[in-house]
Amino acid sequence: MTNTLSPGAPAVLANDPDWWRQAAVYQIYPRSFADANGDGIGDLRGITSRIPYLAELGIDAVWLSPFYPSALADGGYDVDDYRDVDPKLGTLADFDEMVGALHAAGIRLIVDIVPNHSSNRHVWFQEALASPRGSTARDRYLFRDGEGADGTEPPSDWQSMFGGSAWEPVGDGQFYLHLFAPEQPDFNWADREVRDDFLTTLRFWADRGVDGFRVDVAHALAKDLTYPLRSHAELEELKIGAEGSHPLWDREELDEIYAEWRAVFDEYDPPRIAVAEAWVEPTRRHRYAKPTSLGQAFNFDLLRADFDADGFRAIIDHNIQSVTVTGSSNTWVFSNHDVVRHASRYGLPDDRGNDGQTGRDWLLSGGVSPAIDVELGLRRARAASLLMLALPGSAYLFQGEELGLAEVADIPDAARQDPTFFRSPGRDVGRDGCRVPLPWTTTGSSFGFGADGAHLPQPADWGSFSVEAAEAEPDSTLNLYRRALWLRRDLQDSEELTWLSHPSGSDDVLWFERPGGWQSITNFGSAAVDLPEGEVLVMSAPPVEGRLPGAATAWLRRSAR
Incomplete structure (x- = not known):
């Protein structure tokens, strides 16, 4: 089946305040997307040069991971200056050109904002280091006195998310808190100056045409560091989301912070949108998705689910019901820059589970043990992605999944960049494998990425997964995504979904209908099942004697009755 749909003339961006509700959003990790100047690092001009590819793909928006000045201690999530572009990636003029070209192609732009922490090179943090205890400069961050007779012990035994202590000494008896790498000191969001500065940053980018923001670690900003500080073991026992009682995560004070952000978003026409990265209990997700807050929050439930019909249906039902409470829309996702690519996760033995971190032991083995079924992994990934694109709500895609890319497991230690690898040697190789x-x-x-190689080594067979190779193969994963995304634009128009019962009674089949007679059917089992009557619009795998094979999804249009 060939791609008969095409984007045609550049779309005009309608002044639609609800554009995000059913949007297909494509995440770009800028350093790994396209390198225009041949230095081995992707850049903004590289993105601009590939906008025709994005337009033909059929997406509605791009989510751009951090592009700010940074020492890259954490892949750009250590920000030196929130209102500028990293010189290695381009200039503000390059950014403006990219925004204009995206908008001319009918594609909106969401940018990453990192409010929990700055980099240790940020002008405020450098001022804090040069200032005394109790100063206004130090109040912008979370400095605390050391413990012990000589003040050389950290204020608590808290561990950072990347391994090692969450406290870093500064040499004068004080330590600063960093929930992530030492190069990422946490802001003090009780400080009015911090809050006001971020409101200025939101306006800075919105005024340059940015349509929305993805909020990094949105559940971490507010903290309670009242003494005595609890131990790390006590924090581990506390359930995040226990009505805002955790000292570090998902606190009630966030409502006030994000209400101020919402007021800024609503200054624009149409209002700017935001989506929260908040790894919280599903029962607490509404706090970020409500209209008086950020308006939308990532739903990672399918990302963490096994390839199982019952599990998928329970998650879909729960989340469709949940958005009726918030008035938001769902955000479905399988892969991003922080997790093992789902084409690899689904190829691991079924007893490994699929929590999004699945594959860490496999990565430590260099992709050797346990054995991975590459063909099955990609087959399941295609089926799951096609099902996801049929669901009501927005779909978030990660660059390269449309090519069927797998996780790169065998990156040499000398080439790794993720701070997780350096702070937990032998226990976690980090996230570089999805960022190649x-x-x-x-x-x-560099297989067309840039002239002089790539900042992370690409596998020798990477060319067989390239855009050039995929475009020449009618049934490639790329052409599957293109067909589905362009069909989705015509078919996706509401939050409604009706479950249907397959005549076989198989527990491995999920079949549902959307308004207008559009149907999606997924076979999670291994044995082929009968296809319903109707016009087949797209399939993730070829039919077997007219039937839907195992690990496959089909979209159909119901026959007139």
Whole structure:
């Protein structure tokens, strides 16, 4: 089946305040997308050069991971300056050109904002280090006195998310809190100056045409550091989301912070949108998704689910019901820059589970043990993605999943960049394997990514997964995504979904209908099942004697009755 749909002339962005509700959003990790100047690092001009590819793909928006000045201690999530572009990636003029070109192609732009912490090179943090205890400069961050007779012990035994102590000494008897890397000191969100400065940052980018914001670690900003500080073991026992009682995560004070952000978003026409990265209990997700707050929050439930019909249906039902409470829309996702790519997760033995971190032991083995079923993993990934694109709500895609890319497990230690690897040697190799630069061509030193290689090594067979190779294969994963995304634009128009019962009675089949007679059917089992009557619009795998094979999804249009 070939891609008969095409984007045609550039779309005009309608002044639609609800554009985000059913949007297909494509995440770009800028350093690994396209390198225009040949230095091995992706850049803004590289993105601009590939906008025709994004337009043909059929997405509605791009989510751009951090592009700010940074020492790259954590892949750009250590921000030196929130209102500028990293010189290695371009200039503000390049940014403006990219925004204009995206909008001309009918594609909106969501940018990452990182409010929990700055980099240790940020002008405020450098001022804090040069200032005395109790100063206004130090109040912008979370400095505390050391413990012990000589004040050389950290204020608590808290561990950072990347391993090691969450406290870093500064040499004068005080320590600062960093929930992530030491190069990422946490802001003090009780400080009015911090709050006001971020409101200025939101306006800065919104005024440049940014349509929305993805809020990094949205559940971490507010903290309670009242003495005595609890132990790390006590924090581990506390359930995040226990009515805002955790000292570090998901606190009630966030409502006030994000209400101020919402007021800024609503200054614009249409209002700017936001989506929270908040790893909280599903019962607490509404706090971020409500209209007086950020308006939308990532739903990672399918990302963490096994490839199982009952599990998928329970998650879908729960989340469709949940958005009726908030008035938001769902955000479905399988892969991003922080997790093992789902084409690899689904190829691991079924007893490994699929919590999004699945595959860490496999990564430590260099992708050797346990054995992975590459073909099954991709087959399941295609089926799951096609099902996801049929669900009501917005779909978030990660660059390269449309090519069927797998996790790169065998990156040499000397080439790794993720701070998780350096702070937990031998226990976690980190997230570099999903961040390897994209292959655009079948040959070349970096398979079309850039002229002089890539900042993370690409596998020798990367060319066979390239855009060039995929475009030449009618049934490639790329052409599957293109067909589905363009069909979705015509078919997706409401939050309604009706479950249907397959005549076989199989527990492995999920079949539902959307308004207008559009149907999606997924076979989670291994044995083929009968396809319902109707016009087949797209399938994730070829039919077997007219039937839907195992690990496959089909979209159909119901026959007139």
